[in-house]
Amino acid sequence: KQEVTQIPAALSVPEGENLVLNCSFTDSAIYNLQWFRQDPGKGLTSLLLIQSSQREQTSGRLNASLDKSSGRSTLYIAASQPGDSATYLCAADGTGGGADGLTFGKGTHLIIQP
Amino acid sequence: DGGITQSPKYLFRKEGQNVTLSCEQNLNHDAMYWYRQDPGQGLRLIYYSQIVNDFQKGDIAEGYSVSREKKESFPLTVTSAQKNPTAFYLCASSIRTGVPFGYTFGSGTRLTVV
Numbered sequence: 182k183q184e185v186t187q188i189p190a191a192l193s194v195p196e197g198e199n200l201v202l203n204c205s206f207t208d209s210a211i212y213n214l215q216w217f218r219q220d221p222g223k224g225l226t227s228l229l230l231i232q233s234s235q236r237e238q239t240s241g242r243l244n245a246s247l248d249k250s251s252g253r254s255t256l257y258i259a260a261s262q263p264g265d266s267a268t269y270l271c272a273a274d275g276t277g278g279g280a281d282g283l284t285f286g287k288g289t290h291l292i293i294q295p
Numbered sequence: 296d297g298g299i300t301q302s303p304k305y306l307f308r309k310e311g312q313n314v315t316l317s318c319e320q321n322l323n324h325d326a327m328y329w330y331r332q333d334p335g336q337g338l339r340l341i342y343y344s345q346i347v348n349d350f351q352k353g354d355i356a357e358g359y360s361v362s363r364e365k366k367e368s369f370p371l372t373v374t375s376a377q378k379n380p381t382a383f384y385l386c387a388s389s390i391r392t393g394v395p396f397g398y399t400f401g402s403g404t405r406l407t408v409v
Contacts, residue, residue, distance in 0.1 A: 215397050224385055225400040282328050287337040
C-alpha cells in the first residue's frame, strides 16, 4: 500500500527566501505526482502535475521535480511571499493509470513572515 | 467556468441522523471521488466511481454510502453508522482512467455533529 510522507511538517521563513518542500513515497510505480495548495478552511488548488515519464514541471515561481527511482519529489518555491502561506500537499496517483484515487501526505504548513 | 460544486459549505448533524453531501461537476470527467480530511491525518479516500452506476469502496467506507446515477453528480450520505462524522469532506474528479490530467477538487463541506 502506497504511503506518502512530507517533510517538514511545518516551516516558517522570512519573505524573499527560496525554499524546498520534500515528499517521499514508498511505491515507485506511480502514474502521476501532484502538488496542491490548501488555504485554511478551503478546498485544494492544484499547483503542478508531474507525469511519471517527466522529471520536473515549472509554473511561475514554483518548480517541482520527480525522481521515481528514489521515491522522492520536491517543490521549490523561489522568492517566497506572504501570500504563499498555506498548507502544501503532495499526492501520488495509483499504479497503471487507474482512477483509484490519490494517496496524500499530511502536508507541510508554510508560513512566510513579512 | 468548469469546476466542482460542493454544497452545503457547512452542515450540522444530530446524533442518529443521516445527512447527504452534494457534489456536482461540469468538467465532463468520468471519475469522481470523496475524501475525508481530519486534522493531523491528511486526506483519506471514502468512495470513488469511474463510471455511471458503478462505484468502489476506498480506505474508510464504513458508515458512508454513495450513488452515481448521473455523470455530473456523486452525492455522499453520512449514515448514523458513522460514529465520528465530524470532519471536512472534499469531492474530486479526474477525466478518466489512463489519462494524466490530474485531479480537480471542490471547496469542501464541513460537517459537525451537534
